[in-house]
Amino acid sequence: MVCFCPPRYDYFNIAMTDNHPRQHEAKFPAGQRTVAVAFCTDKNMEAPLHVAASSLLRHLDPAYTAHLYFLLTGFSHRDIAQLKSTLALTGRPHQLHILAEPSADIFAALPSLHGSRSTYHRLLLPDLVDESLLLYLDSDIYVNTDIAPLFKLEMGNKPIGFIVDGNVRYALDNAFQTLTGRSLDAPAFNAGVCLFNRAEWLKQNCKQRLLSLGAKFAEHLISHDQSLLNALFADDCFRLDQKFNLKVYPSNVKKDVPADGIYHFVGSPKPWDIGARLILPQARIWYRALKQTSLPFTKRVSWFNLNSWLRFPKIASGYLRALRTK
Helix, strand or coil: CEEECCCCCCEEEECCCCCCCCCCCCCCCCCCCEEEEEEEEEEEHHHHHHHHHHHHHHCCCCCCCEEEEEEEEEECCCHHHHHHHHHHHCCEEEEEEEEEECCCCHHCCCCCEEEECCHHHHHHHHHHCCHHHEECEEEEEEECCHHHHHHCCCCCCCCCEEEEEEEHHHHHHHHHHHCCCCCCCEEEEEECEEEEEEHHHCCCCHHHHHHHHHHHHHHHHCCCCHHHHHHHHHHCECHHHHHHEEEECCCCHHCCCCEEEEECCCCCCCCCCCCCCCCCCCHHHHHHHHCCCCCCHHCCCHHHHHHHHHHHHHHHHHHHHHHHHC
């Protein structure tokens, strides 16, 4: 275990974990309350991950300590050291746990997302992390609210909670949803923010049910694990406050975005895409947060990233749509 002491705090704990998380003894003040948050992402989302995790800490109630769990694909030891440094710069108490990447065979039969299957890793989190409530967050977010209230919720027998704000009729994967027997008027959600109730998730064998459904309908999973999660849970999940997953589209103007919430950058381009900061009004807050990270200049600027250039022609139509709204 390696310990660091950031400004204004004399307690900060970092731990490396394997597939069977160990109990870590951290010397925090008596009565310290905790939140538990997990991120699963790959190297292509390194800069967004820094912004997502550090903005969460900066807006968290200071009476709470954050237990942060990262399941990372393609990150080097140096990359992880930079992430630790970014979180230390917030000056907020936290524990950082790096989870071992699972075997690629688990999801080999399921379709990839931009060549990566890291999106499915969230389905493994309750098996890897020993926390009664665990918040999963996508990395394409900016946290502009305190998440502590989520950890005061009583979820009863619901194994997972989402922000339900749509229906199957308008979902990209509506053909799959109806194939599983769901109605076009059934509820739907974006799975980028979810709250696991670990005891119920394990009791109800949720992971295996999802994997079995995925094996049966692999060729229909347009929205990947989000399709599976909607099929099994949208009709009867625990419903979270909508402010915890505020969808921010490229076409949104600044006044459309509430002042309090988790901003989820959906659609393309996203703030970190090449040139997007020049046309997206909501990119300003993201770049302010990026400046507060420990990432070097070459990682902060998408022009230096080959993958950003490879992505650019694929999302060119998104730039055109965003420009038409100006």
